[in-house]
Amino acid sequence: MSLKALLLSAFAVLFMWPGSAASAHAEFLASDPPDGATLTEQIDTVTLAFSGEVATIGEGFTALDSTGTLTAASIESTVDGAEWRIGFDRPPTGSVVVRWEVKAPDAHPFTGSIGFSVPGSPAGSEAAAAVTEEALREFARTETSSPQLLGAVGRIIGIAGVMLSIGALAFAGLVVRGYPSLVARVMYWVRRTALLIPLGAAVEFVAQIGQVGSVGGVVFSTFGVALGLRVAGGMLLLMQAPLSGPPVPTAAPTGERLLVAAGHVALPRPAETCETDLVVPSTSPDGTASLAAVAMLVGAFLFDGHTVTEGSRVLTGLFDAVHVLAGAVWVGGVAMLAVVLWSFRAELAPAEQARVVLRFSTIAAVAVVGVAIGGIVLAITILDGVSDLWSTQWGRALAAKTALAAVAGACGAYNHRMLIPDLERGFSPSSTLDQIRVIVAVEVTALLLLLAVTGWLVGASS
Template identity: 30%
Template sequence: MRAHAVRPPGRAALLALAVLLFALALAPASAASAHAVLLGTDPADGAALNEAPATVTLSFNEPVRPIEDGTVLVDGTGTERTLTATTRDDDVIIELPADLGEDRYYVNWRVVSADDHPIAGVLAFTVGDPPAGAAPAPPSEPEDTVPLPLAAATALHYVGLLVFAGLLFFRIVIARGARRGRPRHRLLRAGAAAAITGAALAVPLGALDIAGLPFGRITDTGSWAGLVEPAPLIVLALTAVGVLTAYAAFTRGPRTRVALVAVAAAVAAPVLVGHSMAFGERWLMIAADLVHLATGAIWTGGLAGLLIALRWRASDAAENARIVARFSAWAGYAVAVLGASGLVMALSIHRTWDGLFATDHGRALIVKLALVAVALALAAWNRFRLVPAVADAGARRAGLARLRRILTVEAAVVTAVAVLTGLLVNLSPAVEKPPPAAVLPLGGVTSVHEELGDGGIEAHLTPGLMGENTVMLTLTDAEGLPFQPLEAPTVSAFLPEDDFGPVNAQVHDLELGKYHCVVDLPLAGEWELTVQTRLSEFESVTTTMTVEVG
């Protein structure tokens, strides 16, 4: 079948699309939340009760799904019991055993939000007068978790898919009529293999992440098979069928229309597991994500195809010049729409500066935008300085050589952008665990001093043993005088090695710049004690110290 000439879309149409997407991004957000947030509990965290409650209620700002066997009750002796959790509207109802006596209890819960990110926490309460000295047993040895392998699998899927789809588009549309070569077919096969492998690995790794299980349990299919979500399976099916169908149609036909339709289905697949399904106006996010993926593929795969053409047919300068001119036209429009669609998603996900600068997702997005800016600068240099040189028959060979060198750098930067795009899918815009600032000794009175804006914060914790611990906070300004923040600080504790927490504490004012709270640390290990202080309307500082509890 003969490939038909396809021209790039008109400037007016693309400009209108970019302006429309940007305007819609500035519209008020819908009721869909950026991330599920715990609004309250019944009983309250840290409550002292005369009688044991029949249930515990967790209230969220949107519907969530409890994880099977993901809710555990721990008593003062360390005995664990798995609880049953059900949902009612935006609430999670946890049934407690009927035989709870006077003791200290911790409900360790885990749910999944609408964007398929797991959320966990601990609710502590006491019944009657707990036995003196009661404390849970130490946890088992920590194991590696799966966020990094899951992010790597997703990045592999994205890079392979964008290279495959873009290279196919390059061959059918941009380099139409040019001779085919084995290098391009080898890269097509490599892209297809990477895309399918990444999508396949994301299925078990995603289930392990939801369950909070370590990476070492991936061979224990019984522990995660029941937690596999439908969306990753659909993504795998669309990727495999779309990529294989497109490859067969292109190499054995060539049936170009079938190949383009099949690869379009594969490129659309990642939308099912991205943030598009849970943020802002869903239809707008899905549309922007689809456009973002498609234009990203044209740019990424097109660069790969152009580099292969320039290297494989280096002697055919006239044909290479024609291909460069076609790619330059398509890439210019693709980059404009790519930027507009990316801005739409960024504004829909992060509607405040705090969300952009204070989260792992936001910081990774900033790095991605910086890399895109570098790639855009290289592309602009190619478009306005080197492409005209290539068009000049007298300077064509030298221009192509310089263009090839710049394109190699641009392709490396764009590949890094594609990797970051895959990583962003697995970062929650609302989750951040600050790194520890200091390690405190075991037991006794422990203290640490950290910077707090221009001043400082001093924290004392005692006794540093399992059970209730008292935290005393002192805030000072640049001159060492007591400092009163805009609001009282918040204190929470998290045990990374056992994925236990966060355990929130109720902070009380003592006097100017001084606060205290009591926090339950029920398990032995290195706890991260996080203090968040709001210095002003626009500045919030997070300080984290690590205390070893025995």
């Protein structure tokens, strides 16, 4: 069996892996006593409720009160693992903080804490000095650990690779078709950005093991399925053609529209404007392998993140796929448009550059609509209310992502409504293209920052 066939078989197995509604991030829901409560009588147990099944990792459940560390005499959970009851060896006194370190079934870990106060005061001033209010606040603080930061870096690398490679692949097939040298240059970037996918997956895998503490706990989880799909999809893209250097312009006879020699194809150019032609190896993506790779990479998002725990699994997954695929076409397409406009500005006639811009403009408009529809539906599904946009980590990241998308969208809209009509009318194409290059550069910058925020968003607690 060839490596490509093996990867396609792995895709079929992984994509059909059964998932449940509990197979993504869990979140803290409530506690008894509630966070911030002031009680009138002493207690010896605390109950914590989560949105789905969780399991303890690291230190698990720990507590501290005004007299010192509380020891958990008993820890019990319900059958579904969503509610935990912690019994202490003595009644807490004064200010109390309970902290947890747990993981969801998809192996994503998360930490948190609650605080409340109970009657009584520390026995003796020496004990009181040992556990100050500042010490309690420090204990309650759940800072991001090194493995969590490493995991965020891996997600950003991997998501950037997915979005850029899929978008570049679409750009090669839909925008620069008929221009062999441009297809070759874009496919060069497809393979280069695809390298980021297994690299990001490897970094995430190591980081997840560092948090969960078990290789099997990561591999045999929906998160492991997501990583497997990404690696398989990335490998298929890397197998599209050998990893060689970028196409290099070489001289060709003046006035020739098409040059074919020794298996090389030149870019068609108007004879009257042609000084040199681009001679590059002819290359094109394998349609079946490319579609399988895209399906794997998009499908991986259905096994990781927040979307599979909210609403209808089928509908939420559908809108998630639309959001990811449309976003990739937009982000990767804009990046490749910048490559074409800046790298080929001297070799490609203004009329041909304008044709590429016009082709992508139509595709980008459809992609932006898909991004907006998918994003709005997912936000409504995941957020409990508008206040979550500033009161939760996930909401704040979403607000930042939306702001960056608005900047990029404004750049695209300006090109589409103000500059592209000038290209269609043939009004000063060189000057108009110079303006488009600058706007596209700004749009690419905003979209690359958006990818970084998206990587953080996938792992953030909602």
